[in-house]
Amino acid sequence: METSGSLGHGCTMRLQRFLARAGVASRRGSENLMTAGRVRVNGRVVTELGSKVDPERDVVSVDGRVYALFDAHGYLMLNKPSGYVTTMSDPQGRPCVASLVPVDRFPGLFPVGRLDADTTGLLLFTTNGDVANRLLHPSCHVWKHYLALVRGVPGPLELERLRRGVVLDDGAALPAEASVLSQGDPRVSSVCPGGIPRSCAVVGLRIREGRKHQVKRMLKHVGHEVLRLHRDQFGPLRLEGVDEGAWRLLEPGEVGMLEELGQKEAAHAR
Structure with missing residues (x-):
């Protein structure tokens, strides 16, 4: 393998792009794997980010596991239970979402973004690193909808503050769509199976960012502590017909919408 350029035969691509397309990690995550010395090409450790590979000829491995480009990528949604961290492995031995999805059936499967352990x-x-990377890029704001059980009942002024965009400790949040759900709304059962407790409310919040603990921080900023949090939408995807802890493959139409969304967001970012 030639670490300073193309291999001189076939169709070559940058190694981090190959890793992303093979579903190993996002483009940035793949670069981190390379610089950490965890990536080998034809048995040799490769750390130089400018390195290129020929997908048809070179053998690429990460931590000893060989990866290849997929003819068809895998897409699925998980109804994540509370108590699981959004990682594929955890050095502290905590329960991981990897144990809930078919990683043997789809080598290279990984989560797009994160949910807190209690969310x-x-x-x-x-397994499509390119699409995941585009959807998660900071400049590409994908709509996400959350249901939050909060202490107290937000009034019109507090909801309006969320709609205008509150200022958090790491900068102003983009305007959100916010509403208080009624007791009879069927979505309430996602966070309150037994109904809304006294002196509490369920808030629907739709945001276009993904900062750490953002929903919890936004609602706390307007005076309402989040007691439980549930995400029921991500871009064009809705969580329907999936029991807690279970998963399902995306329908072809959902995959098409997701890939189209990634392309639009990438074009918008340029």
Whole structure:
């Protein structure tokens, strides 16, 4: 393998792009794997980010596991239960979402984004690193909808503050769509199976960012502590017909919408 350029035969691509397309990690995550010395090409450790490979000829492995490009990528949604961390492995031995999805059936499967350990709901998985990277890029704001059980009942002024965009400690949040759900709304059962407790409310919040603990921080900023949090939408995907802890493959139409969304967001970012 030639680490400073193309291999001189076939169709070559940058190694981090190959890793992303093979579903190993996002483009940035693949670069981190390379610089950490965890990637080998034809048995040799490769750390130089400018390195290129020929997908048809070179053998690429990460931590000893060989990867190849997929003819068809895998896409699925998980209804994540509480208590699971959004990682494929955890050095502390905590329960991971990897144990809930078919990683043997889809080598290279990984989650697109994160949910806190105590947050439940829709978590997208794919083997398509290119699409995942585009959907997660900071400049590409994909709509996500959450249901939050909060202490107290937000009034019109507090909801309006969320709609205008509150200022958090790491900068102003983009305007959100916010509403208080009624007791009879069927979505309430996602966070309150027994109904809304007294002196509490369920808030529907639709945001276009994905900062750490963002929904919890936004609602706390307007005076309402989040007691439970559930995500029921991610982009065009809705969490329907999937029991807690279970998963389902995306329908072809859902995959098409997701890939089209990634292409649109990438074009918008340029």
